[in-house]
Every structure is written in structure tokens, then in C-alpha cells.
Amino acid sequence: MQSFPVLHTKRLTLTALKSEDRDSLLSIFSDPHVTYYDGGKVMKTATQAQHYISAFKDVTSISTTNTIRWGVRLKETMELIGTAGFQNWDRTSSKAEMGAILSRDFWSDGYGLEAAKAVINYGFRHMHLHKIYAQTIENNRAAVKRLEQLGFQKEGTFRDHVYLRKQYYHVLVYSLFQ
Template sequence: MTKESLAFPILETERLILRKITPDDANSILSYLSDEEVMKYYGLEPFNTINDALDEISWYQSIHTNSTGIRWGITLKEKGIVIGSCGFHNINPQHFRTEIGFELSKEQWRKGIAVEAVEAILSYGFEYMNFQRIEALIEPPNIPSQKLVEKLGFIREGLLRNYEFTCGKFDDLYMYSLLKQDFDNI
């Protein structure tokens, strides 16, 4: 793997800068990932310590280094503080597909920030990462995330029963997908 392939892209939207998350962001990460409502569908227990946040940041760095994913910190242009994250994981280059994930600090909910951030990474994923298919796996009770991906053109394909074991229980997940040609037509 070349040094260039590990360069971290910075994405800019009208209100946001999506950037690499570093250990300096651990307090921000801890702040919103310790919130039970934010973590309700995240697949992990709410964070309790700065080490929990540092472990999460380490995971973000490892998926990028191993080319299995990329996770951007969501920041408001005027503040620069990480208020959430979004990105791709489980990248499958052979099949030109990946999964998307995102979360946002509760104080930023219902302001259109998540839609703006996710739209930016979808565009980057299709244009620069050469994805044909981007998937979103969402728990059935997580209506806000379902509405978000549907607003961006994702199609619900079906229910994956007992697909994940997280936080001591099996979770059903809806499988959503967005194809490059569908995104191009939005």
C-alpha cells in the first residue's frame, strides 16, 4: 500500500468539514458516545471513559490503514469540534460495495447535519472510491436513520433476522442499498 492510498481526504459542505479523527478528539467523542440515546442503535454500550473513546479512534485509524473502511469526524465549520462521525466499513473491493455508518451528537439532531454529511460521503464513495453499491444496515426501531437513508435514495431490500449480536442480544436489521446509478439520478 502506498503512502498516497493512506492520505485522508477532507470533505467540505456548506456547513461542515469532514476530517480525520485524532486522539485530540477523544473528549468530544466521549461526550456524545456516552449518551444512551445516541448509542441506542450503535451496537456498543455507552462509553464511560476516555479510554473507550481512544479505543474507538484507534478502530477508525485501523480500518483506514487496512483499507477496510474510512470514518470522518463531522465538524461545524465555525467550531472544528467533532460532533459526530460517518463513514464506510466492511469495504469489499472485489464486489465494489461497502456499508455506511453514522451518528451525531444529540444537540445536533434535526438540523439536517447528518443528511448533509452522509450525502457528502456518498458522493465521495461513488466518485472517488469507485463503489457500485453502498449498504445501510438499520435496526427496525431506528426510524430516524431509516428516514435519513430513504431521503437520500436508499431502497429497503429486506429484513436480516438476528443478523447481529450486540450488547447481549440478537438484533434484526433492515438491509438498505443505494446503487451508483440511483445516486447519480437524485
């Protein structure tokens, strides 16, 4: 990969994160409702947001982190509304874990599905993935619904797999094959 891929959908453009995204990223990841099922840790400083951007901002970060993370932007304004991408990219087994986070202001408008479809398409066509998987806490009904809408099938449950807010949660594993 010589340059960071840019993905286009009807309403979105997915690009590399940029330093100027720092404040928007901090706003998204500092919302406890947004991070509730994603470890529950909120971003608290602009420095944390800048570290996040630095970790995923260019094509070299893909090979060093086995992660590709796009900034999800509204096509018309290029406003950053979230991130989406793959982590735990295992090139030997041709699989990667998909994840996405969107600003609460953009929930329930289909933006998450639209971004996910673009990411999935890129994974199968350009990364030559055989399997895309996702994990979510069992109580995250919205994520389960979205995964099923995207065609993911439940593979199993990791019982008492994540400890958050003073209790253990089951984690569901979903997969999609090319």
C-alpha cells in the first residue's frame, strides 16, 4: 500500500485521520455514551486524541499496528463523525476484526451501516480477507442488530469475558466470510 486508501459512499468519505481532527475526535471519544460498550474509557485530553491520530494517520501505521482506521466524514462538509476500520489484521490467516465508533449525534441515521459496508468491501476486495469478525458485549443490542443487518453470523460467546463497571459481561463473536 503506497498511500492511505480513501473510501467513498453515497453520504460519506472515509479518509486517514489528520491532526486537525483532534478536537472532533476528542469530542466523540469523550462522550461516555459513545464509549460505554467499548471499554468504557473516555478520552480526556487533546493529547490523547493526538496520540490516537498519530497511531493511525498514515500508511506506515498499518504495517506497524496491524490496524487500519479511517476517519468517517460527511461527504458534503468533511466533518469527522467517527472512525471505522480493522484491527488485529492477521495476514497469514487472512482475517481481521472490524470495529467502528460514531458520534452520538449520528446514531440511527444509517451512517454506521454505510461506513461498515465500505470497510467490509475494502477488506474483502483489497486486503483479500477471508474472514471479518467483530466482538461486542452481549448487552449491546444496537451493535448486534447492525452486525446481523450486515450479514454477520454469530459464532459463539465468551462468557464473563470483559470486566466493566464492576461486573463481568459476556462477549459475542460474529463473523462474515467472503
